[in-house]
Amino acid sequence: MTALILQLSKLFISVLSALFAFFCFYGTLRHKSKEARRFLYGYQLGVIYLVLSLAFLTMLYVKGDFAILLLYFGALLIVTGIQLVFRRVYRSASILLTNAMCYLLSIGFIIQTRLNYEKALKMLVYAAVSLALTAFFPLLLNSRKKQLRRRKWTYFIVGIVLLLAVLLFGGTSYGARISISLPGVSVQPAEFVKLLYVFFLAAMYHESKSKKQVLITMGCAAATVLLLVGARDLGGGLIFFVIYVVMTWCALKKWYVPVAGLLLVALAFPLAGRVFSHVHTRIQAWWDPLSVIDDAGYQVSQSLFSIGTGSWFGTGLFQGRPELIPVVEKDFVFSAIAEELGVLPCISLILICLCCVLLFFNMAFEMKDEFYRLVSLGLGTAYATQVFLTIGGCIKLIPSTGVTLPLVSYGGSSLLATFMSFGILQGLYVYNKGKGEFR
Amino acid sequence: MSFPRPGKKKEKKKDPHKEYALVTYIFSALFLVMIGYLLWFLIARSDRFINNSYNSKRIDAFAKNTLRGDILDREGEVLATTELLPDKSEVRSYPKGNRYAHVVGYISNGKMGLEQTANYYLLRSHANPLLRAKNAFSDEKDPGDSLVTTLLDPVQQASWEALGDYRGAVITMNPETGEILSCVSKPDFDPNEMERNYEALAASGDGVLLNRASQGRYAPGSTFKILTTLEFLREHPAKAKKYTFDCDGSFTSDGKEIHCFHNTAHGEEDLASSFANSCNASYASLGLTLKPGEFRKTAQTMFFDKPIICSLPTELPRFLLEEGASDAEKMETAIGQGKTYMTPLQLLLIVSAIENKGMAKKPVLCREIINNEGRTVERFPLGDERRLMTEEEAAVLESFLRGVVEEGTGRGLMNDAYEAYGKTGTAEINSAGDCHAWFTGYAKAEGKDPIAITVIMEGAGAGSSYAVPAAKKVLDTYFSYE
Numbered sequence: 017m018t019a020l021i022l023q024l025s026k027l028f029i030s031v032l033s034a035l036f037a038f039f040c041f042y043g044t045l046r047h048k049s050k051e052a053r054r055f056l057y058g059y060q061l062g063v064i065y066l067v068l069s070l071a072f073l074t075m076l077y078v079k080g081d082f083a084i085l086l087l088y089f090g091a092l093l094i095v096t097g098i099q100l101v102f103r104r105v106y107r108s109a110s111i112l113l114t115n116a117m118c119y120l121l122s123i124g125f126i127i128q129t130r131l132n133y134e135k136a137l138k139m140l141v142y143a144a145v146s147l148a149l150t151a152f153f154p155l156l157l158n159s160r161k162k163q164l165r166r167r168k169w170t171y172f173i174v175g176i177v178l179l180l181a182v183l184l185f186g187g188t189s190y191g192a193r194i195s196i197s198l199p200g201v202s203v204q205p206a207e208f209v210k211l212l213y214v215f216f217l218a219a220m221y222h223e224s225k226s227k228k229q230v231l232i233t234m235g236c237a238a239a240t241v242l243l244l245v246g247a248r249d250l251g252g253g254l255i256f257f258v259i260y261v262v263m264t265w266c267a268l269k270k271w272y273v274p275v276a277g278l279l280l281v282a283l284a285f286p287l288a289g290r291v292f293s294h295v296h297t298r299i300q301a302w303w304d305p306l307s308v309i310d311d312a313g314y315q316v317s318q319s320l321f322s323i324g325t326g327s328w329f330g331t332g333l334f335q336g337r338p339e340l341i342p343v344v345e346k347d348f349v350f351s352a353i354a355e356e357l358g359v360l361p362c363i364s365l366i367l368i369c370l371c372c373v374l375l376f377f378n379m380a381f382e383m384k385d386e387f388y389r390l391v392s393l394g395l396g397t398a399y400a401t402q403v404f405l406t407i408g409g410c411i412k413l414i415p416s417t418g419v420t421l422p423l424v425s426y427g428g429s430s431l432l433a434t435f436m437s438f439g440i441l442q443g444l445y446v447y448n449k450g451k452g453e454f455r
Numbered sequence: 456m457s458f459p460r461p462g463k464k465k466e467k468k469k470d471p472h473k474e475y476a477l478v479t480y481i482f483s484a485l486f487l488v489m490i491g492y493l494l495w496f497l498i499a500r501s502d503r504f505i506n507n508s509y510n511s512k513r514i515d516a517f518a519k520n521t522l523r524g525d526i527l528d529r530e531g532e533v534l535a536t537t538e539l540l541p542d543k544s545e546v547r548s549y550p551k552g553n554r555y556a557h558v559v560g561y562i563s564n565g566k567m568g569l570e571q572t573a574n575y576y577l578l579r580s581h582a583n584p585l586l587r588a589k590n591a592f593s594d595e596k597d598p599g600d601s602l603v604t605t606l607l608d609p610v611q612q613a614s615w616e617a618l619g620d621y622r623g624a625v626i627t628m629n630p631e632t633g634e635i636l637s638c639v640s641k642p643d644f645d646p647n648e649m650e651r652n653y654e655a656l657a658a659s660g661d662g663v664l665l666n667r668a669s670q671g672r673y674a675p676g677s678t679f680k681i682l683t684t685l686e687f688l689r690e691h692p693a694k695a696k697k698y699t700f701d702c703d704g705s706f707t708s709d710g711k712e713i714h715c716f717h718n719t720a721h722g723e724e725d726l727a728s729s730f731a732n733s734c735n736a737s738y739a740s741l742g743l744t745l746k747p748g749e750f751r752k753t754a755q756t757m758f759f760d761k762p763i764i765c766s767l768p769t770e771l772p773r774f775l776l777e778e779g780a781s782d783a784e785k786m787e788t789a790i791g792q793g794k795t796y797m798t799p800l801q802l803l804l805i806v807s808a809i810e811n812k813g814m815a816k817k818p819v820l821c822r823e824i825i826n827n828e829g830r831t832v833e834r835f836p837l838g839d840e841r842r843l844m845t846e847e848e849a850a851v852l853e854s855f856l857r858g859v860v861e862e863g864t865g866r867g868l869m870n871d872a873y874e875a876y877g878k879t880g881t882a883e884i885n886s887a888g889d890c891h892a893w894f895t896g897y898a899k900a901e902g903k904d905p906i907a908i909t910v911i912m913e914g915a916g917a918g919s920s921y922a923v924p925a926a927k928k929v930l931d932t933y934f935s936y937e
Contacts, residue, residue: 404486413492
């Protein structure tokens with residue numbers, strides 16, 4: 017009977033995830049009326065509750081541990097909470113983006129519960145705190161509307177100080193120095209500095225596009241990226257660099273900006289490989305992980321074993337061995353989903369992330385105010401780059417850079433920062449609709 | 456709201472935010488590439504990862520719901536099966552006992568052989584969906600798929616018996632397809648008793664668990680003259696045609712004397728008869744004319760530098776003749792002594808290439824996967840091939856190999872049932888005169904697939920007196936079997 021339940025639940029989850037991804041694109045691509053779309057988005061929410069229920073009840077059946085119910089109800093509450101906040105507090109926020117956010121977070125809760133009960137519980141708490149903070153975001157943005165675009169040096173200095181603190185006092189994990197331990201929690205400041213950095217760049221370019229301003233901006237961005245690279249957070253450094261290139265390109269509208277950026281990456285990559293031993297080993301592990309499986313290739317090999325063994329429909333919850341992948345709950349959470357839920361839901365997952373990316377860029381595209389436009393663009397770029405680096409690393413498309421999958425991976429800082437950027441984007445989107453207020 | 460459609464907007468206004476649209480396109484493309492790569496990986500590349508021995512923990516988890524499938528010979532003879540005891544516990548049993556010990560392997564105390572390399576396939580089930588649904592309801596295990604190997608039980612049995620009580624190996628394959636027909640290594644063990652005997656076997660120091668057919672590294676002795684001849688043909692094509700040598704039983708250069716076996720004086724010889732007589736003196740003398748660098752290159756194109764992937768654990772052969780080597784080293788290398796090492800599988804591939812017009816086929820052990828009702832689930836492709844020599848070179852070497860059987864050290868294989876080709880070897884292993892007996896070659900007959908064979912019998916004596924009769928037993932069995 018257990019086998020039957022596992023088979024059915026993973027099949028249903030595959031179908032439901034495909035349905036969700038389909039609704040993401042169907043409504044917008046076919047230019048349905050507002051009414052029809054509302055209907056679709058209602059279905060989407062139904063799918064989210066169904067997936068959560070199916071997965072959690074299956075896990076409850078397999079493990080027979082009623083503590084799982086606690087996480088189940090917690091997850092239901094958080095999803096409902098997000099829906100309420102974005103529908104009530106933000107009023108006319110994008111429902112599609114809200115739904116996508118809920119879906120990703122639900123998959124996160126499911127896979128974290130599977131991987132580690134304690135951490136899933138923590139994640140639930142982080143999500144609750146993040147949601148509460150996000151609920152106040154529109155208020156905050158509204159009262160400081162004018163100052164937001166003037167505080168460029170505050171953004172920069174706070175960011176630099178935080179990064180310096182990591183560099184000096186941070187703990188090392190897997191070759192990179194990225195977190196600071198506070199009593200009870202470990203914080204990854206780079207996640208928040210990323211938001212400050214986007215605001216800084218937007219404020220700079222909004223103020224002036226003079227040669228002097230552009231050069232100062234370039235210097236500040238370079239300092240930030242170098243601080244990250246100095247802390248051996250290459251993945252973070254890469255994300256910050258991409259944000260800089262994309263924002264500069266769109267602000268200055270010069271074709272040579274991305275070209276120069278690509279050239280710089282092409283030059284910096286071999287150099288990084290020579291200077292940092294852990295970069296070199298990661299590149300080796302990417303090129304032929306099986307040849308160095310005892311050593312640097314172990315993580316990527318395990319990830320590919322996991323995806324390959326899981327195949328299209330997955331092994332079913334608790335039937336695979338995702339825990340064999342080091343840091344599975346953070347950097348390699350995608351592989352764990354592929355192993356137990358299947359590659360098909362993973363493809364839906366990529367499509368749903370792509371839907372978020374398209375929504376972010378579309379919001380930026382429609383923004384009348386240049387400052388807000390640049391902020392939206394920067395946050396969208398940060399999200400898109402991060403998703404690409406994580407999933408690309410898991411499937412061996414690119415060398416693994418050690419970044420997390422927003423909303424799905426375990427990690428309080430990442431979760432809160434992602435909630436904040438989704439909140440900011442939704443807020444700006446609402447504001448742009450012409451009411452002059454964030455709510 | 457809607458996704459950006461810059462094409463339309465472009466017409467209305469003059470591209471206000473062209474860059475925004477481009478950024479959107481670039482990221483969309485990257486995400487689609489991710490999906491494409493993931494699909495490609497799963498369809499085309501994942502097998503290599505799934506079957507990796509480091510992935511055994513994941514595969515073993517399949518055993519929770521699947522009853523491990525059988526391993527069969529190419530005609531359906533059961534080589535390994537799982538018996539379900541009345542108390543629902545499972546026992547892996549090997550009806551043929553010691554005979555398939557190395558090639559089929561075992562699953563207790565770690566895995567070996569096909570049990571290891573085909574682990575993934577044996578633990579999958581493609582049984583009838585109705586049966587699987589029934590099993591899912593009643594919490595019974597699904598019957599796993601079975602592996603049909605390329606092995607042929609009568610040939611395996613003959614190989615096993617031919618080796619007798621000697622240590623060593625016998626390996627045979629179809630030289631034109633690369634399908635391995637038998638693979639025996641001794642000393643062997645009973646895989647049914649592995650649970651009890653593993654500790655003792657692993658600690659014995661005899662290399663019982665080693666598959667000598669693919670992992671045993673031996674001095675090739677005179678079988679190496681195949682390569683020496685090929686190198687001589689390549690370097691001195693004109694000289695090779697009118698080569699003559701007057702053998703008085705030994706040859707000396709630079710103070711090093713090379714003897715023919717039993718100091719036999721072979722008299723006046725050309726290249727073909729030197730080869731047929733396996734004349735060490737003649738080969739020592741022509742070995743001196745070969746350029747070490749070139750010889751090394753030829754040897755290395757024959758040696759598969761990467762372990763050959765054919766479900767057999769493999770060791771690499773070794774050839775250490777350096778530029779500026781002494782006469783003694785050159786002469787020893789030419790007759791297969793010295794620092795050269797070969798595995799039986801490697802020699803098998805070289806003679807197979809001679810039979811197959813210069814092309815070596817990658818050996819394969821797995822034929823297909825069938826479900827519990829015998830329906831084919833997956834058919835394994837034959838291996839790639841690689842050219843080791845030209846067709847002309849293969850033809851010359853073939854005539855030499857035939858000469859060995861017609862009038863040389865392989866006369867024991869002369870008969871009407873099939874046409875045999877080959878080379879014997881007697882590799883000295885110590886100063887007391889103990890020798891490994893080698894035979895490597897192939898045989899053909901009308902209406903039958905050809906078969907290539909390599910025999911090594913450790914410490915037995917002359918190749919012609921021990922390895923040739925052993926090979927004959929195997930070939931006789933193969934050609935008389937319907």
